Amino acid sequence: MGTFQIEGGHALRGEINPQGAKNEALQIVCAVLLTSEKVTIHNIPDILDVNKLINILGSLGVKIEKIGKGSYTFQSDEIDLDYLESDKFKQEGSGLRGSIMLVGPLLARFGKGYIPRPGGDKIGRRRLDTHFEGFIKLGAEFKYNREERFYGVEAPKSGLQGTYMLLEEASVTGTANIVMAAVLANGKTTIYNAACEPYLQQLCKMLNSMGANIKGVGSNLLEIEGVKSLKGCTHRVLPDMIEIGSWIGLAAMTKSEITIKNVSWNDLGLIPVTFRKLGIKVEQKGDDIFIPAHKDGYEVQSFIDGSIMNISDAPWPGFTPDLLSIMLVVATQARGSVLIHQKMFESRLFFVDKLIDMGAKIILCDPHRATVIGHDFKSSLRATTMSSPDIRAGISLLIAALSAKGTSVIHNIEQIDRGYEDIDGRLKALGAKITRVA
Known part of the structure; x- marks a missing residue:
């Protein structure tokens, strides 16, 4: 200590x-899983929480290259989904609350996402219900291993389906996770009572630069028209x-x-x-x-x-x-x-x-x-x-x-x-x- x-x-x-903004970086770094193309991100802070998340992405098979201070390239073209059910992931993921934001992009692109109950600051109750209720409304099936405290969602064979949802709380990470899942869903998703923090706006702008179709950025009403795939991009963290x-x-x-x-x-x-x-x-x-x-x-x-x-x-x-x-x-x-x-x-x-x-x-x-x-x-x-x-x-x-x-x-x-x-x-x-x- x-x-x-x-x-x-x-x-x-x-x-x-x-x-660079910690809360933005944790979202942005997870979004690299949404494409097989190379994503370049600048101004990533060199702090423990973000570095832990980058290490998890490396274990998942993401190709990561540091190209300068705070600058990295990520390419998620060979993902090892078996890692998600490994003891190593259960240990690494449980020590970082930001690991919850891996679930949305994994669900969207690969049809399933798992996460051990995440850690983080002991500052009171920080429910994950908003995240999983959003995934369920998109058609995913929720799974929970009570003994191992392990969460999971799986998409139907037909893929996620866009829908209307009113969030119970304007959760920043919950909104980010649902947005990342919805950008590759079939049809239109409308999210009302969405969080609209600058970091969430940054995520939406990055996704749009990758080919997503998100409207209402900066408001509490987001409209997302799903697309088939996303491309690479370059992004700078606030x-x-x-x-x-x-x-x-x-x-x-x-x-x-x-x-x-x-x-x-x-x-x-x-x-x-x-x-x-x-x-x-x-x-x-x-x-x-x-x-x-x-x-x-x-x-x-x-x-x-x-x-x-x-x-x-x-x-x-x-x-x-x-x-x-x-x-x-x-x-x-x-x-x-x-x-x-x-x-x-x-x-x-x-x-x-x-x-x-x-x-x-x-x-x-x-x-x-x-x-x-x-x-x-x-x-x-x-x-x-x-x-x-x-x-x-x-x-x-x-x-x-x-x-x-x-x-x-x-x-x-x-x-x-x-x-x-x-x-x-x-x-x-x-x-x-x-x-x-x-």
């Missing part, structure tokens, strides 16, 4: 280039909006002056607006974000009626739940109070006990809500020893440690490595005092 040692209390300075938000929070919390380069501003949605609600200055300079040093701190806004500021998550174009942990830790040094409402995952706020140990004033109201009373930098957080429970809590604790006086220790940093590329090296380039201990 890896460890970070962080000497906090130092202001940082410089420029940072955001990595910068990671969650990492961009993490750098904004880091800059404010450590009173640092940081420029975040090439952020694809139009794909950030409410992220800049939401940080401004905490009083953080987020300046647009072309396609860059400039965060000035907040030497006088930052003050939480209030609503027109004077009630406490409430920051909550919602499906796109609402504020992403992946940044609520960042907002919470940044609010601990704000001037004023804020209610953080995590609607989607009931275990995501449980890391606040570690922040309370550091001296933060937080009232955990229930599993979904926490009230934060900011210190206004009049009292620094205390250095401590802690462990990272998941990706987003991990980066939030790292930000807290970088702002605290003294030396903090964070264990289980593999959780952070799952979503953030070379985080310690990039922080050092900004002047942070952080050491990775094996």
Whole structure:
């Protein structure tokens, strides 16, 4: 188990280039299974979760070549379907939640897809029902081995059949999986209450460039006319909006002056607006974000009626739940109070006990809500020893440690490595005092 040692209390300075988007890459990399032709993808982040998925594709028989930093070619012309029922796949697939998105393209092109119950962050219930209900509506037969906790779907001999479906929840990965299955189905598929995050839009644009016929991209109503086959393409992954938000929070919390380069501003949605609600200055300079040093701190806004500021998550174009942990830790040094409402995952706020140990004033109201009373930098957080429970809590604790006086220790940093590329090296380039201990 890896460890970070962080000497906090130092202001940082410089420029940072955001990595490719983790959540997009996990979808895009699975989509290469939909064609036998070569697919080239640029700006893939070098992080544990994505690398695990690429390794699974290699075991499945996909020919993979790294052609540069973050750039790969994939060719799925000799797939070993027996691997899907092997003990090796059960072990590799169960350690990665993103492996669920292999099922849609495998079902569409090869008529069957299997997956062990996937792992990932322990942040609450994350149902797979939306994925499999969509496959069933397309005509697939659902199979579940309760003893081995192994899921599967098989298409009828006549192939998947397009249909109308109203999704129970606007699941991003569920929508992506169903879209990848529907592009090769017979006839027209209509998906209502579809997720419409930029990463899902990117997947649809990539599939259309491969010859798919998807309309309504960017809306919650997708219409997909099935085609017989798809061709190869070249695609570039967006910068990671969650990492961009993490750098904004880091800059404010450590009173640092940081420029975040090439952020694809139009794909950030409410992220800049939401940080401004905490009083953080987020300046647009072309396609860059400039965060000035907040030497006088930052003050939480209030609503027109004077009630406490409430920051909550919602499906796109609402504020992403992946940044609520960042907002919470940044609010601990704000001037004023804020209610953080995590609607989607009931275990995501449980890391606040570690922040309370550091001296933060937080009232955990229930599993979904926490009230934060900011210190206004009049009292620094205390250095401590802690462990990272998941990706987003991990980066939030790292930000807290970088702002605290003294030396903090964070264990289980593999959780952070799952979503953030070379985080310690990039922080050092900004002047942070952080050491990775094996």
